[in-house]
Amino acid sequence: MISDVFSAVLVLTGSLLALTAALGLVRFPDTLSRMHAATKPQTFGLTLVLAGTLIRIAGHPDGGMLVLTALFMLITAPVIAQRVGRLVYREQRGSGGKLMDESQLHVQHRDGPGA
Amino acid sequence: MNVVWAVSGVMLLTAVLLTLYRSLRGPTTLDRLVGIDTLIALTICGLAIWVAATYDTTIVPGIVALSLVSFIGTVSVARFRVRDDE
Numbered sequence: 001m002i003s004d005v006f007s008a009v010l011v012l013t014g015s016l017l018a019l020t021a022a023l024g025l026v027r028f029p030d031t032l033s034r035m036h037a038a039t040k041p042q043t044f045g046l047t048l049v050l051a052g053t054l055i056r057i058a059g060h061p062d063g064g065m066l067v068l069t070a071l072f073m074l075i076t077a078p079v080i081a082q083r084v085g086r087l088v089y090r091e092q093r094g095s096g097g098k099l100m101d102e103s104q105l106h107v108q109h110r111d112g113p114g115a
Numbered sequence: 116m117n118v119v120w121a122v123s124g125v126m127l128l129t130a131v132l133l134t135l136y137r138s139l140r141g142p143t144t145l146d147r148l149v150g151i152d153t154l155i156a157l158t159i160c161g162l163a164i165w166v167a168a169t170y171d172t173t174i175v176p177g178i179v180a181l182s183l184v185s186f187i188g189t190v191s192v193a194r195f196r197v198r199d200d201e
Binding site: 062 | 116119120122123126127129130131132133134136137143145146148149150152153156157159160163164166167170172175176178179182183185186189190193194196198199
């Protein structure tokens with residue numbers, strides 16, 4: 001009974017974080033701001049929901065796969081954020097947005113896809 | 116207890132609709148990419164909530180596969196994408 005309440009609280013908090021991520025994705029003005037809104041609840045909210053599910057099905061052998069999923073998302077989300085954020089920074093810093101301060105950063109600008 | 120799963124499902128559905136709006140509207144392809152990445156994370160959340168609500172663990176391997184495939188998809192698009200202004 002206590003564990004049911006605990007898992008319900010975890011799942012509800014995770015869903016609320018996912019909702020805030022979606023709200024930030026719609027409301028924020030810039031691609032980098034949208035990434036900031038999207039990536040963190042993606043990892044933390046997903047981990048909360050998976051933890052709640054894990055408590056709910058405790059003892060079942062499939063619980064290890066949920067741990068594995070949380071681990072995969074925690075490993076891959078920074079990689080995705082780095083690749084996409086690098087592209088966003090390279091392509092949109094001169095386009096009148098909030099990324100105009102290039103003078104102190106000295107980022108090399110190479111041509112070619114992705115790299 | 117059913118109320119909890121229903122409320123979580125409604126919140127996730129709202130999040131999916133908002134994310135879908137950004138994916139369809141988004142001015143650049145990178146906005147769409149971020150939106151679709153978020154959409155897959157929301158799908159994983161929904162499947163996990165389904166598992167918690169029904170004790171039906173047949174889709175748990177699907178959750179693991181989805182988390183890996185989403186990584187490959189997003190990184191591939193970020194690598195082989197063509198710039199918007201070309």
